[in-house]
Amino acid sequence: MPRPRHRRIMTVANQKGGVGKTTSTVNIAAALAMHGIRVLVIDLDPQGNASTALGVEHRVGTPSVYEVLLGEIRLSEAAAQSTSSPNLFCVPATIDLAGAEIELVTMVARENRLKQALSDQALDEVGVDYVFIDCPPSLGLLTVNALVAAAEVLIPIQCEYYALEGLGQLLSNIELVRSHLNTSLDVSTILLTMYDGRTKLADQVTNEVRSHFGPTVLRTVIPRSVKVSEAPGFGQTVLGYDPGSRGSMSYVDAAREIAERGAAHEPPRRRDGR
Ligand code: ADP
Numbered sequence: 001m002p003r004p005r006h007r008r009i010m011t012v013a014n015q016k017g018g019v020g021k022t023t024s025t026v027n028i029a030a031a032l033a034m035h036g037i038r039v040l041v042i043d044l045d046p047q048g049n050a051s052t053a054l055g056v057e058h059r060v061g062t063p064s065v066y067e068v069l070l071g072e073i074r075l076s077e078a079a080a081q082s083t084s085s086p087n088l089f090c091v092p093a094t095i096d097l098a099g100a101e102i103e104l105v106t107m108v109a110r111e112n113r114l115k116q117a118l119s120d121q122a123l124d125e126v127g128v129d130y131v132f133i134d135c136p137p138s139l140g141l142l143t144v145n146a147l148v149a150a151a152e153v154l155i156p157i158q159c160e161y162y163a164l165e166g167l168g169q170l171l172s173n174i175e176l177v178r179s180h181l182n183t184s185l186d187v188s189t190i191l192l193t194m195y196d197g198r199t200k201l202a203d204q205v206t207n208e209v210r211s212h213f214g215p216t217v218l219r220t221v222i223p224r225s226v227k228v229s230e231a232p233g234f235g236q237t238v239l240g241y242d243p244g245s246r247g248s249m250s251y252v253d254a255a256r257e258i259a260e261r262g263a264a265h266e267p268p269r270r271r272d273g274r
């Protein structure tokens with residue numbers, strides 16, 4: 001898998017819960033890491049599911065993204081090595097982060113806290129080529145911080161009923177962030193998840209998303225697979241849990257597509273050409 005020409009920071013966002021944000025974050029990150037690329041996952045969901053799946057401690061008291069946002073500790077002090085790969089690091093989320101959504105409101109530069117923490121210098125210290133930010137299922141200040149800190153957005157879309165519901169709101173929020181806070185933000189990647197080939201509906205959703213978003217949508221589609229959902233229970237990614245499974249292989253394919261795009265050109269151009 002090719003290394004990116006420049007470090008890539010990707011926010012994985014969709015305010016709907018259960019669409020595969022965390023699953024896609026940890027498995028794409030693990031696939032890149034398996035191929036020798038150094039990756040940092042920022043767990044920005046107080047549930048700490050990404051931390052769990054990466055085998056990283058996230059009990060209260062663990063140095064976490066919360067203290068990083070408050071500016072109390074450096075990024076490198078919170079970045080822990082994942083049990084799944086020596087190239088994979090995670091800044092965990094503890095339940096303390098649940099309060100941050102409210103505490104941030106009165107803070108100076110409240111939308112820029114994560115961006116400040118992800119400075120070139122801070123990321124050089126950890127030494128990573130990719131940063132993935134796993135967002136909570138809301139469009140609050142934590143997600144805004146993630147959108148301000150990144151150059152790219154990856155939107156997972158579940159091949160299910162109501163898949164596109166809420167997408168308009170997400171895109172208009174991204175547009176707001178782009179016009180006011182981060183002009184270089186780009187929805188570079190859409191990933192179709194939990195595809196069930198037995199249902200007609202899955203194909204309908206797939207076709208609709210592809211005709212609407214064109215080449216932004218990865219060719220790889222992630223199938224619905226029990227192995228994918230079992231892996232986090234063992235503190236593992238599906239790549240570690242069952243490397244030969246369809247779920248694991250499709251995440252490797254998705255990661256390769258992302259890596260190839262990053263090596264081929266600057267963050268992919270937006271479709272409207274602006
Ligand atoms: P989000 O982070 O968007 O809330 P998750 O990644 O946690 O979503 O996924 C929601 C649930 O669906 C989890 O229980 C997860 O294990 C399961 N899941 C995600 N992707 C798949 C898949 N491809 N096949 C089966 N189950 C999946």
Ligand code: MG
Pocket residue numbers: 021022023045049135136
């Ligand atoms: Mg999640």
